[in-house]
Amino acid sequence: MNIYDIAKKAGVSPATVSRVINNKPNISDRTYQKVQAVLKENNYIPNAIARGLVSNSMNLIGIIVDDIRNLYRSHIIYELSQLLNQHRYNTIIFDFGNQDNDLFNSLQQQQLDALIFIGSSFSTPYVTDYISKYYPATPVMMFNGLLDLPNAYSVICDEAAGMELIVEHLYRTGKKNFVYVNYSENLASQRKLAGFCKKLEEYGLAFDESRLITTTGDFEGGRDAAARLLQYSIPCDALVCGLDLIAMGAMYSLKYFGYSIPGDIAITGFDNIIYGKLSDPFLTSVDSNHKEMARVAIENLLGALRKEEAEKVVYVRPFLFCGGTS
Amino acid sequence: MNIYDIAKKAGVSPATVSRVINNKPNISDRTYQKVQAVLKENNYIPNAIARGLVSNSMNLIGIIVDDIRNLYRSHIIYELSQLLNQHRYNTIIFDFGNQDNDLFNSLQQQQLDALIFIGSSFSTPYVTDYISKYYPATPVMMFNGLLDLPNAYSVICDEAAGMELIVEHLYRTGKKNFVYVNYSENLASQRKLAGFCKKLEEYGLAFDESRLITTTGDFEGGRDAAARLLQYSIPCDALVCGLDLIAMGAMYSLKYFGYSIPGDIAITGFDNIIYGKLSDPFLTSVDSNHKEMARVAIENLLGALRKEEAEKVVYVRPFLFCGGTS
DNA sequence: CTGAAAGCGCTTACAG
DNA sequence: CTGAAAGCGCTTACAG
Known part of the structure; x- marks a missing residue:
């Protein structure tokens, strides 16, 4: 069931169906209702890949991490994902914990709008080379890391x-x-x-x-x-x-x-x-104030995605949690 | 830089470039070398979305979970992801921890080959309705849950x-x-x-x-x-x-x-x-033997993806870890 | 307000 | 062994 099938059933052109789906203006109420009815009736969901091909984006951001089982890191990922979701981005996690899976081959299977590396273990010449070679224009956020590249940004805890x-x-x-x-x-x-x-x-x-x-x-x-x-x-x-x-x-x-x-x-x-x-x-x-770190990271990354100027390196001040062991 | 640009630079047709990229047989060695050289020279990566549109798959499997910060769940996700990676699938995590993000809207932004729900909290009539309506043919794996649908499979710990x-x-x-x-x-x-x-x-x-x-x-x-x-x-x-x-x-x-x-x-x-x-x-x-559970879950899910018969519900026996508190 | 046509970047029969 | 053409399912100017 694609947009042509829907168009045929509704007696309109695919362009019109597309307009209804995307809530574009200048549709007669009658046409709108008719198309909506057919859409519902067939439980139609637009093909996300085809849409992505037109916009050249799947609204996907890759998060690269060493091992998601680490509690601190899973908390960071949670914050980052939630914030990105609010801006209609989905997140795909590449867990590099297991050395024998080829991270970069895996990356290339997807068209990613941006990359987020978590942890200083990715601040290496190898990563620098790879990014400058294959992702020279993709915004890259280093969470607790540094990468000396024009398209790379950092948010770091001031430990x-x-x-x-x-x-x-x-x-x-x-x-x-x-x-x-x-x-x-x-x-x-x-x-x-x-x-x-x-x-x-x-x-x-x-x-x-x-x-x-x-x-x-x-x-x-x-x-x-x-x-x-x-x-x-x-x-x-x-x-x-x-x-x-x-x-x-x-x-x-x-x-x-x-x-x-x-x-x-x-x-x-x-x-x-x-x-x-x-x-x-x-x-x-x-x-380490990881919520604030995540907030700044996403804010700057979204800025970079909008081609705005964003701060290259931000240090976030942690705060003291005073328990009873001191 | 797309496949047409590469073809032009190499003096061949896009079809030939495609054959080289995908290691198809019946290419003259001379042509192969020439195209490879141009590919390297330009750090060319094929557009994953365009490829996906042809195959109608991004090799992506969605994992839906309540809160990734939970240690047990992050361990499960780790196992599932690693196993899927070995079969060239990437995983996208939809964290439903925050109620005000619309899970299903988020899902529809991607074209997913299969869905994995983690935890019994997704064994609800709402999910059943939704899946049967919009994903009637997508293999669904319920990890520690049940869903009474022809396309749903379960792997459950026998607590x-x-x-x-x-x-x-x-x-x-x-x-x-x-x-x-x-x-x-x-x-x-x-x-x-x-x-x-x-x-x-x-x-x-x-x-x-x-x-x-x-x-x-x-x-x-x-x-x-x-x-x-x-x-x-x-x-x-x-x-x-x-x-x-x-x-x-x-x-x-x-x-x-x-x-x-x-x-x-x-x-x-x-x-x-x-x-x-x-x-x-x-x-x-x-x-709970979650490694074994993950192994079975992925095995059966991959089976379903290949349109083979797969067991609908599997109970995995946990084992006793005898520490010193007993 | 609506439709025909082109285009997004690939792959894949088909023909030669 | 190679290329021209069609097709994957959408969106978007353009024309009317």
Whole structure:
């Protein structure tokens, strides 16, 4: 059932049917009613591909992500999708978690109006080359990443500022012996550590390698960090963790060994996601303000799609979520 | 830059360019090389919409879900997407979490080869009507749901069997006083409760309303359940929870009040997701075997797409994950 | 207010 | 082995 069939049944031309479907002006009421009736009667839905061919757009935006199962990332995707939906865009998710699927081959199967990359893992020369070669005119939004290309835009969480908020807060509550738990060497964690160090220096507090614990970015990593903290008897009254999950693991172990939180040791996380709510009191954390980040990202991306000038790189300030673990 | 431009530059017809792009046989090596060179030189990518119009498919499958931020659901989506990718399908996610976006309007913007609904919340007369009206010939897979339509297929976790495994396991460890924590009235939770009751009866164990606690399906709900358990002094040595998150909350509170787990009270969850790993020992739970469910779902959906006979409703047996809380 | 015709960018029989 | 032509299902100037 296509537009010609409808036209025939209604006794009009396909052009007229098209006008009715798209609510174009200058249709006689009589014709309009007649066509509408035939449309309903046949449960007609216009072929989206044919429409897309004319407008050269499927109203589709690709979101490229490393692993959608990560809670923080699924929250970001949710926000981005909802905002795009409000502007009549659909989103197609390319999950690059599994290395053996060819992301770029997959991309080429669709005609995408714009691309959104989530996470700094896509800020690579390979991606830069690929985009400049095959998508030189497609607006690209790097969410928490950078890409040095005329068609690329960024919205980035200012993690350093977030860590400064944490240190400031802990310092004001009288904490002096800071230990930092790191989990990766990616850009985000580097920014976090940098903010942490900067603020410590500002307060004239000591920090060296002996106060830096590096582990995995999960609950186990937190337990591991706590174990090493105790094993090496590192003096510590404030344990600053790079991720909520790490903080939860560390807290779990420290409580087990009889430490009072935050009395003996204050603990903080980063991201302020649900993991930090699986305790009483809640975990003190930095909220990256991902809703605001998503809002800015979509606003700028839509601007770029309308060929307007948009800010190339925006840093969004996170805020402190003050739980009871500090 | 379209296929005509390439054809002109290569001095051949568009048909020949098309043959090269699609690796069709019967091309002279000379022509092939010449066209390939022009293709590379211009970083040509065929227009996916135009291709789609010919084949009447964008190789796109729509996944409709209530809220992608839910950890269990994001895991399911991950599995489904990866499997579909292997078969050259892309997936577009329609998140119906926000009621004020019009799901079905959104659907019609794309030409979808198949639809996958995740969760029993889509097993409604409204969806049935809509599908039978507008997508009578599109294969529809209900993941953990049912839809009585000739083009609809189901893969469902046999939650009742899962709960039976739990009860059997607890009974064998000597537990006698079972309390059940429910969280919803949806089909899945009904099946869970039914399995629980059935097995209890089989063992001749008592169960009545006084041993059923209904609360919310989150960590707070678990804490609430524990509080009520203590407040009403319900005799209990086995607390069976409908979800992992509930179990974690209950465990948190019971530990706080000095109960030994599983010595005094055994605790079990359902879904076997990461929440249950945020403790030591891990939470005993039922693994719905979502990987296997996804495998079967995609296998049957692909079968339906190839117009083969496929099983209409498949129940997948979950298995017990035996942690240390039981 | 309405219709005939061209065009969107491909692919695919068909003919040679 | 290659090309001319038709067709996929719409929309959109253009003409009337």
